[in-house]
Amino acid sequence: xxxxxxxxxxxxxxxxxxxxxxxxxxxxxxxxxxxxxxxxxxxxxxxxxxxxxxxxxxxxxxxxxxxxxxxxxxxxxxxxxxxxxxxxxxxxxxxxxxxxxxxxxxxxxxxxxxxxxxxxxxxxxxxxxxxxxxxxxxxxxxxxxxxxxxxxxxxxxxxxxxxxxxxxxxxxxxxxxxxxxxxxxxxxxxxxxxxxxxxxxxxxxxxxxxx
Amino acid sequence: xxxxxxxxxxxxxxxxxxxxxxxxxxxxxxxxxxxxxxxxxxxxxxxxxxxxxxxxxxxxxxxxxxxxxxxxxxxxxxxxxxxxxxxxxxxxxxxxxxxxxxxxxxxxxxxxxxxxxxxxxxxxxxxxxxxxxxxxxxxxxxxxxxxxxxxxxxxxxxxxxxxxxxxxxxxxxxxxxxxxxxxxxxxxxxxxxxxxxxxxxxxxxxxxxxxxxxxxxxxxxxxxxxxxxxxxxxxxxxxxxxxxxxxxxxxxxxxxxxxxxxxxxxxxxxxxxxxxxxxxxxxxxxxxxxxxxxxxxxxxxxxxxxxxxxxxxxxxxxxxxxxxxxxxxxxxxxxxxxxxxxxxxxxxxxxxxxxxxxxxxxxxxxxxxxxxxxxxxxxxxxxxxxxxxxxxxxxxxxxxxxxxxxxxxxxxxxxxxxxxxxxxxxxxxxxxxxxxxxxxxxxxxxxxxxxxxxxxxxxxxxxxxxxxxxxxxxxxxxxxxxxxxxxxxxxxxxxxxxxxxxxxxxxxxxxxxxxxxxxxxxxxxxxxxxxxxxxxxxxxxxxxxxxxxxxxxxxxxxxxxxxxxxxxxxxxxxxxxxxxxxxxxxxxxxxxxxxxxxxxxxxxxxxxxxxxxxxxxxxxxxxxxxxxxxxxxxxxxxxxxxxxxxxxxxxxxxxxxxxxxxxxxxxxxxxxxxxxxxxxxxxxxxxxxxxxxxxxxxxxxxxxxxxxxxxxxxxxxxxxxxxxxxxxxxxxxxxxxxxxxxxxxxxxxxxxxxxxxxxxxxx
Numbered sequence: 001x002x003x004x005x006x007x008x009x010x011x012x013x014x015x016x017x018x019x020x021x022x023x024x025x026x027x028x029x030x031x032x033x034x035x036x037x038x039x040x041x042x043x044x045x046x047x048x049x050x051x052x053x054x055x056x057x058x059x060x061x062x063x064x065x066x067x068x069x070x071x072x073x074x075x076x077x078x079x080x081x082x083x084x085x086x087x088x089x090x091x092x093x094x095x096x097x098x099x100x101x102x103x104x105x106x107x108x109x110x111x112x113x114x115x116x117x118x119x120x121x122x123x124x125x126x127x128x129x130x131x132x133x134x135x136x137x138x139x140x141x142x143x144x145x146x147x148x149x150x151x152x153x154x155x156x157x158x159x160x161x162x163x164x165x166x167x168x169x170x171x172x173x174x175x176x177x178x179x180x181x182x183x184x185x186x187x188x189x190x191x192x193x194x195x196x197x198x199x200x201x202x203x204x205x206x207x208x209x210x211x
Numbered sequence: 212x213x214x215x216x217x218x219x220x221x222x223x224x225x226x227x228x229x230x231x232x233x234x235x236x237x238x239x240x241x242x243x244x245x246x247x248x249x250x251x252x253x254x255x256x257x258x259x260x261x262x263x264x265x266x267x268x269x270x271x272x273x274x275x276x277x278x279x280x281x282x283x284x285x286x287x288x289x290x291x292x293x294x295x296x297x298x299x300x301x302x303x304x305x306x307x308x309x310x311x312x313x314x315x316x317x318x319x320x321x322x323x324x325x326x327x328x329x330x331x332x333x334x335x336x337x338x339x340x341x342x343x344x345x346x347x348x349x350x351x352x353x354x355x356x357x358x359x360x361x362x363x364x365x366x367x368x369x370x371x372x373x374x375x376x377x378x379x380x381x382x383x384x385x386x387x388x389x390x391x392x393x394x395x396x397x398x399x400x401x402x403x404x405x406x407x408x409x410x411x412x413x414x415x416x417x418x419x420x421x422x423x424x425x426x427x428x429x430x431x432x433x434x435x436x437x438x439x440x441x442x443x444x445x446x447x448x449x450x451x452x453x454x455x456x457x458x459x460x461x462x463x464x465x466x467x468x469x470x471x472x473x474x475x476x477x478x479x480x481x482x483x484x485x486x487x488x489x490x491x492x493x494x495x496x497x498x499x500x501x502x503x504x505x506x507x508x509x510x511x512x513x514x515x516x517x518x519x520x521x522x523x524x525x526x527x528x529x530x531x532x533x534x535x536x537x538x539x540x541x542x543x544x545x546x547x548x549x550x551x552x553x554x555x556x557x558x559x560x561x562x563x564x565x566x567x568x569x570x571x572x573x574x575x576x577x578x579x580x581x582x583x584x585x586x587x588x589x590x591x592x593x594x595x596x597x598x599x600x601x602x603x604x605x606x607x608x609x610x611x612x613x614x615x616x617x618x619x620x621x622x623x624x625x626x627x628x629x630x631x632x633x634x635x636x637x638x639x640x641x642x643x644x645x646x647x648x649x650x651x652x653x654x655x656x657x658x659x660x661x662x663x664x665x666x667x668x669x670x671x672x673x674x675x676x677x678x679x680x681x682x683x684x685x686x687x688x689x690x691x692x693x694x695x696x697x698x699x700x701x702x703x704x705x706x707x708x709x710x711x712x713x714x715x716x717x718x719x720x721x722x723x724x725x726x727x728x729x730x731x732x733x734x735x736x737x738x739x740x741x742x743x744x745x746x747x748x749x750x751x752x753x754x755x756x757x758x759x760x761x762x763x764x765x766x767x768x769x770x771x772x773x774x775x776x777x778x779x780x781x782x783x784x785x786x787x788x789x790x791x792x793x794x795x796x797x798x799x800x801x802x803x804x805x806x807x808x809x810x811x812x813x814x815x816x817x818x819x820x821x822x823x824x825x826x827x828x829x830x831x832x833x834x835x836x837x838x839x840x841x842x843x844x845x846x847x848x849x850x851x852x853x854x855x856x857x858x859x860x861x862x863x864x865x866x867x868x869x870x871x872x873x874x875x876x877x878x879x880x881x882x883x884x885x886x887x888x889x890x891x892x893x894x895x896x897x898x899x900x901x902x903x904x905x906x907x908x909x910x911x912x913x914x915x916x917x918x919x920x921x922x923x924x925x926x927x928x929x930x931x932x933x934x935x936x937x938x939x940x941x942x943x944x945x946x947x948x949x950x951x952x953x954x955x956x957x958x959x960x961x962x963x964x965x966x967x968x969x970x971x972x973x974x
Contacts, residue, residue: 010674019516020479040485040630043517044621047677063674070476070516072555076621079613 009054011178012063012083016105017090018098019069022128025161026090027064030171035162042068045080052175060175074108081112085181086174087123089153094132106151115181122177124170125156131163380404387424396424406436408443415447419646426642427703429696437528437638442535444645445542452541458534461504470503473514477502480516484523485630494531498522501536508541515553517625518544524629528638543627543641548649549724553625562728564620566720567656569727571616573718574657574705578664582615582676589615589673615676616660619684623656631659631684636695640702650720651706658702659684662692 015023024039024046031048046066054060065084067077089105091098102125110120125148148156154177159166336344384404391399402420409418422440426432432440446454466474481495489498501522506514522540529535544553551559571579589612622630627644628637632655643651660667663683670676686692693701708717 019476020483037482038485038490039483041480041483041516041519043520043625043630045618046622047618047681049674049678061674068516072515072557076557076561079611079617082611082613 007058009058009060009179009182010063011060011085011175012065013174014065014067014081014084014087014109015090016067016087016109017069017126017128018092018095018101018105021069021090021092021095021098022161023069023088023090024066026088026126026128026159026167027066029161029164030167031064033164035164037162042066044068044073045077050171052171054175054179062171062175078112081109084113085115085121086178087121088126088170088174089123090126090128092129093127093158094129103151106153110152117184119181120152122154122174122181123152124174124177125153126159126166126170127156128159128161130158130165131160133158380406384421387421390428391420391424394424394427396420399424406439408447423646426639426646429700431639431696431699432642434638437642438530438532438535440642441525441528441539441645445535445538448542448546449538454534454538457508458504458537461507461537462500462533466503470507473503473506474499477506477514477519480519484519486520486523486527489523489527494526497526497531497533497536501526501533501540504533504537505540505544508537509545512544512554515625517553520626520629524634524637527634543644547644548627548652549728559728560621560624562724563624563653564614564617565727566723567620567653568614568616569723570653570657570718570720571660574708575661575664578660578667581668581670585670585673585676586612586615612673615673618677619680620656623659624652627652628655631688632698633688633690633695636690636698639695639699643699643702643706647706651702653720654706655702657705658698659687661701661705662687662698 015027017023020041024042025035027046027048028039029035031050045068048064048066050062050064052060052062065080067073067080087109089102089109091102093099106123109123113121115121125144127144144156148154155170155173157166157170157173159170161167336347339347380403384402387402387404388399391402398416398420401417402424403414403417404421404425405418409415422432477499481498482490484498489495498519502514502518505518505522506512518540521543522536525536525539525543526533529539549559549563551557552563553560568579571582619631628640632640640651640655643655663680666679666683667676670679683692687698
């Protein structure tokens with residue numbers, strides 16, 4: 001009622017990466033604006049909601065899905081990849097192995113979820129714990145640009161949940177990309193409402209079989 | 212005897228090689244050594260014994276290696292050995308009898324003297340004259356005497372204490388039997404309490420029964436006994452494992468490359484246990500060793516995130532005894548929970564998650580349905596962009612939302628509630644799991660949602676639901692929703708419902724587990740199991756959504772069944788009332804039950820069949836509602852809700868139907884309720900039209916000023932909304948209408964006031 005023509009978007013965003021890279025910390029920082037070194041390890045999946053006033057006419061609700069880093073949860077968590085429209089892939093600048101795992105996570109992501117137009121969902125690479133970068137392995141930061149192009153990341157950011165660096169920017173960048181995607185996907189199919197309703201009923205049982 | 216003789220012979224031979232005095236000194240040494248040997252005895256032997264030389268010598272020679280006696284060891288070396296042995300044995304004997312330390316202060320003083328005597332021994336003794344040696348001998352004899360008298364006294368004390376302990380066990384056993392009988396526990400006559408697990412197998416079950424009853428007392432097992440119980444159970448449960456050998460290997464410092472790899476994972480999680488007070492390096496070290504030891508023990512499972520939380524939790528209980536913690540961890544993971552709960556595919560876990568969803572349909576049908584609806588809706592709304600000019604039509608039909616409960620049940624099960632319940636409650640849940648089986652994992656999960664049901668029903672989207680859950684979980688963890696004792700009552704109530712005789716068979720967890728472990732369906736597509744067929748109950752549409760009422764769906768058969776229900780239900784009822792009497796705080800339990808069962812049908816388990824019953828009897832209701840009513844408002848500070856469901860005693864005296872209001876929580880502003888009542892008829896009519904429960908929104912002023920607002924129906928939602936300038940004060944009230952034994956109950960739930968009002972009327 002209040003705001004005529006106000007748009008609201010609900011986007012599902014995944015946060016993935018190796019164990020202990022700081023996914024939960026990033027989410028807590030982004031959503032609750034605080035940091036604590038004593039989080040509980042994420043078991044399975046976790047969930048957070050962030051409401052963004054994008055501009056005067058757009059409100060965006062981000063459903064952030066915090067996916068546990070341990071491999072064995074993969075089976076259980078893959079159902080939460082469905083319908084995601086964006087992802088953060090997180091690695092820890094102080095541990096090379098987590099960076100090496102980024103490829104694996106990205107491949108996994110592209111494997112499990114695609115945009116309706118068949119393209120990979122936009123993913124942003126987060127080099128977390130950059131406050132500890134002095135002990136990190138990232139010598140030449142410029143290489144990451146090439147790396148992102150090569151691996152199909154939309155962008156990358158140095159972040160620190162502890163010092164609150166880079167997270168807002170990364171999120172804005174991802175959301176911008178999602179909005180852009182949304183425009184291009186939604187416009188080509190403006191009609192067909194009536195049919196859809198019928199379809200929805202018909203397909204309802206089908207869509208749950210993937211669990 | 213032979214040993215003794217040999218020993219004596221050797222001693223005398225040794226004596227001959229020195230002087231006579233040397234010989235006597237040597238035998239005194241032996242005697243003194245024996246005295247000390249005896250010091251050790253009380254720990255092992257029950258009977259008191261006197262330190263006699265021959266006994267002593269026998270023991271001594273037994274204690275020494277036989278080979279040394281057989282070999283051609285010289286008398287000197289034998290003497291040397293004896294002396295060394297005596298000196299060595301002293302601190303050991305003291306250390307092994309810590310309980311006697313304080314009592315035997317005098318004794319140890321003597322010993323110090325003796326040792327001093329011994330200390331100057333060999334050379335000095337050799338140089339002593341016979342007179343001096345006699346004095347030494349006398350001293351030693353005297354001291355030995357003192358020590359043995361002391362020993363005898365202490366042993367008497369010990370016997371007396373043991374006797375008293377047995378008597379206490381007897382008393383406790385009687386109390387437990389009494390409790391068990393009143394509670395109709397099976398096998399209550401046999402139970403027998405002892406602190407430590409008895410060895411014989413038939414006593415084991417008695418012991419187990421006693422602890423089970425103890426664990427169900429309102430306050431559960433005393434905290435300082437828990438370590439004993441858990442370790443006894445773990446030892447018994449893992450009796451096939453040779454722990455003495457295993458522990459050495461598992462805790463060895465030597466690490467393989469595999470360990471290194473595991474180690475890095477484990478180290479990452481050490482500080483992420485969510486357990487307060489687990490911060491020092493030392494504690495992390497212990498935790499890491501336990502986790503690594505488990506990973507070595509069970510290579511297939513290795514380290515699963517969540518073990519850190521389990522191990523930290525166990526370590527707290529066993530006071531950082533790492534070997535015991537490991538045994539308990541092994542017991543939980545490998546011997547208590549279903550196989551493959553934590554191992555690589557986690558399929559037993561997904562099985563349990565499916566079982567849980569199924570149980571929800573039985574125990575909390577309304578919530579289950581609500582969650583399913585949200586899930587279905589969310590499946591359509593994700594990725595949907597909508598605006599007021601652009602109705603939500605362009606939604607992806609392929610969207611899929613996993614069952615809402617899964618996000619949480621996965622965490623709960625993987626940490627066995629250590630991450631969601633308050634510590635105290637969690638320990639008690641573990642007691643139940645250990646004593647009565649892993650089904651309690653599921654009952655506890657149902658209990659958690661039961662206590663949150665009221666708030667969860669108010670959520671209108673999946674995202675809302677998730678947010679509400681995280682908030683409520685946090686509150687639960689801090690014990691803000693209810694105390695641990697209350698929570699456990701809910702758990703046990705859910706468990707106990709399985710023994711009710713109901714037409715709808717209570718689902719059997721073990722059957723469901725078998726069914727689901729290899730056959731997992733997402734929520735909504737589960738095949739109806741024969742054991743737990745359930746027609747979902749239509750739920751209240753929420754004002755914010757254009758929900759539609761689901762048609763009433765009760766088949767003839769269920770109608771027939773439901774006709775038989777009242778009597779049975781009453782039985783269930785008596786039990787429930789008993790629960791109310793037994794819990795420490797009436798008022799708080801009342802709240803519990805209100806929260807738990809939403810105050811509606813009192814027992815969550817009954818809700819399924821009852822709902823059918825209610826709907827069936829609903830047709831009687833109109834006749835009552837249309838009669839002129841006399842409203843009678845009756846307030847209690849600690850209202851017996853159970854009474855609300857029993858036939859009213861004044862019923863026969865009063866010819867006109869009347870309403871009785873009970874408020875389930877303090878503090879009450881009584882007037883307001885009569886005001887609410889004035890709108891009552893309106894609501895009843897609405898209810899009658901829809902033949903459904905509905906949700907209603909009232910504004911705060913309505914309640915506080917007692918305005919006689921009828922409210923206005925808002926479209927198809929059947930929701931009454933009164934507009935108010937201050938929108939933030941809108942309170943949602945859930946109404947339900949229930950019929951039981953020709954009595955009608957209207958239940959108001961005021962979530963924000965944490966209050967539940969029950970109005971009953973009878974013909």
